[in-house]
Amino acid sequence: MAPLPPLLILLPFAAGACLLCVRSDALRRILVAMVTLVVCAATVLLAVRPAAIPNFRVSINRHWLDLGTLAVEVAMALYVIYVGVRAKRPLIVAIMLAQAVLMVWFECSYGSHIEIARNLFIDNFAVIMALINGVVGGAIFLYALDYMRQYHQSAHPEFADRRPFFFALLFIFMGAMFGLVFANNLIWLFLFWEITTLCSFLLIGYTQTDEARNNALRALVMNLAGGLAFAAAIVWFYRKTGSIELQTLIASRQSLVLLPAALLCFAGITKAAQMPFSSWLLGAMVAPTPVSALLHSSTMVKAGVYLILRLAPVVAHTRVGLLVALVGGVTFVIGSLAAITTSEAKRVLAYSTVANLGLIVLCGGLGTAEAVWAGILLIIFHAVAKCLLFLCVGVVEHKLHSRDIEAMSGLIVKMPQVAVMMLVGMAGMFLAPFGMLISKWAVLKAVVDASPMLTVFIVFGSSATLFFWAKWMGKLLQVTESSERIGNELGAGEFIAIYGLSIATFLACLFFPLISSRLIEPYVLSVYGQSGSFSHGNLVIMGLMMAIVLLFPISFVNYGRRANIIKTVGPYLGGANLPGIERFAGSGGVAQNVTMQNYYLRELLNEAWLSRWGAVSCAMLLTGMVVVACL
């Protein structure tokens, strides 16, 4: 048991290195499937028996380890500076230089004096994050095998096939994420943090079009800014307390470590794509779908909220915490409203991610036991449902050659399997009794207890959420033109990933009391000495609701039968219906086609205006946060 975390970190890195050299598709499939299986099994093992994990130490020669860390950091810094110079982005060069000089100076002058009890650690929160990273990430990798083959063969033959590079990066990304959740040494944490930044930069720019390059650079510069704040936090924390351990930071007195905590929250906010940094995540959807799924669900943005939730006890009940919570709240409302205005499927998903992460940041900023409990619930349910939705949209995009929601009308007939899975994913995002709604409920309760005023964000944001999901669901169900079923909806890997995640969406709801009592509550208890939970009666009611929802598939069984009891007629079209599915003879006998389009409320809401003012207000809040922390 003991060496599981280091194994989980090193195995994906090793697999990544191997995959870089594998050119054969068949060999790659085997290798990816095997490593994914091992990683999934290991994380599940961790989750099933978290209590059995003893504390462990890494007994490698520290000197060489430090030197190695430093070498990797310097190499990454040189590469980023090279990228910045080549792309003529002085800001990237400047931030990277500042960060590198700071870290090299710090490690050279203090490095040998720092006492570290433990470089890695493990607790229930880390186990939950590892489980999400392993299982959800694993599903994405299996999916990517089929998806990327189609991507290069039929969908986008114009892009260079760099699949070895692509899969290597995916695994390195996963390894870095494992490192991030298990690291106790802040310098290690920072190293893994920067690896995820670099990986996301390379993956977003995968297609090397102008748009991809620009968006990748934008992601890089924003995350580097967060990295700079992270580095400053480490230096400041060490100078104040003489320690660079995350556990020490969390256990320290507030007044002593408020500034480093605020800086780390800032870093978390950049990585979690909160306003004003949300544009990098919206731009990231130019990358192939598995990358979006990875960034949105199991890694990257979850690293940001992970850090913020870790720091929640430090910032709780401070003005810094309140400002962090406000950033999250504003992002939740603006992100939800902006999602209404766009008809591009991936963009809607991206806004919804930004919004939901806002809710988690809100929980982190509040920092009470209940809020942290609710925040972790959100992380789990969001990862599963959002990943499912991205993977489905990816399949649809390949088959229909469009990612426009309007083009998805009648999907229930064209691609019934994918459509049903998408409906499950969307229900998982906003309807009772599914996960996200359970979590939002928990958030609402936590917020009412901590600060009733902040409920205003949840109340308005949730209402907007309802609108954009429900109209998308409706679009999938509405059938206006006669359409054929598209054969061969899913490849093997896609099938496993999408079905697996839909089942996981249900299982997560059914086993949610278990997840909460076995994993989340022990963590929250260990930090706060108390925890949130649901009463037994409410759980029974949720179960009853689930039973009603499970009646729903009857509508598919019933389809086409009992023709003598219920008679099908053409819908009312305001004229004489013509043969064919939706046409009618209008005035003068002219045949008219029927088209229906969703409402985007653009008369009321303007995406650019929302983003601008959201960014301005959050930037002001963040400035305020740093100023307050300095005082």
Next chain:
Amino acid sequence: MNLWIRLIIYLLAGPIVGGLLVGWDRRISARMQSRLGPPILQPFYDVWKLWQKQNLVARRPQNLYIVLFLLLVIFSGALFFAGSDLLLVIFALTLGAIFFVLGAYTASSPYSFIGAERELIQMMAYEPLVLLTPIGMYVVTKSFSVHDIANHGSLLVLALPGVFLGFLYALVIKFRKSPFDLSSSHHAHQELVRGITTEFSARTLALIEVAHWYEIVFLLGWVYLFFASRPLLGVCASLGAFLFVIFVDNVFARLKWPAAIRSSWAVALVLGFGNILVLSLLQG
């Protein structure tokens, strides 16, 4: 009263009271328009007649959504009268409403489609007002449970006047009354035809009607909650609220959807949230 007896009374008497209220609504509306109006029992006759008609659909699965809608409306009402968590009641009701909307989408006629879109807009408009109600009640009573709120002992409306007015506003939207009858008009000869219910007929339409009766009863029960410490006053206030909605319906013409969202969100922000803000500042 025993929980089960209470539930059985709700399940049996709910539709009767709801149907009678709808009958009165039609009668009073008619009198306001200088008409005689139908008999009080007309809604029951209507449902009975609908039940005997041939069931026509535009798309096969559409009717099942309505069955689920009815089930969930009854379920959320049952939760309410069983004294359970108010937020859960809202979630169940929302789930039901979403099934109704999805049924209309599935029917795939342009009129039911527009009705569905507008119904979603209406939901988006009233949801903040409805969600602020339990939050306000929680700030006063420190509980979300209907049972605890009803037995709190203080007249909640005195502490929550803004939230109460906001809830009345939501009631007009929820009942699809003018000026917010955006998603479904009572008379099918307008540009909207019948909106969200255009493609539903016979028994299915009857189920929608019955669901509406249950909804009326339990939303008026919600009004009662604001006055729960004085039962008689509570019943009068609930009936008063219903009369108010009828009155508003007859006085206003239909507004456009942006007005629905703007006005109700403004009401939620100023009256609802303002009320909660003042309360929590006073509690310090």
